Amino acid sequence: MTAKRKRFIAGAVCPECHSADTLAVWRENNVESVSCVKCGFTQRQTDQPPADKRPDPEKIIGIFHPE
Numbered sequence: 001m002t003a004k005r006k007r008f009i010a011g012a013v014c015p016e017c018h019s020a021d022t023l024a025v026w027r028e029n030n031v032e033s034v035s036c037v038k039c040g041f042t043q044r045q046t047d048q049p050p051a052d053k054r055p056d057p058e059k060i061i062g063i064f065h066p067e
């Protein structure tokens with residue numbers, strides 16, 4: 001068991017080398033990353049809002065009341 005589990009994307013084509021089924025995806029620090037195992041192409045998909053629109057994590061502590 002490894003912390004980082006990579007999944008291959010079936011049918012995905014690498015934008016760099018145009019090979020099929022060589023793209024692996026995994027999550028790292030809540031960022032979905034895609035990497036081609038053939039040419040080494042790497043892309044990070046940041047689907048989070050910009051930092052200036054995200055609440056400060058330190059300010060969130062104390063606000064959440066699970067009731």
Ligand SMILES: [Zn+2]
Nearest residue numbers: 014017036039
């Ligand atoms: Zn590639």
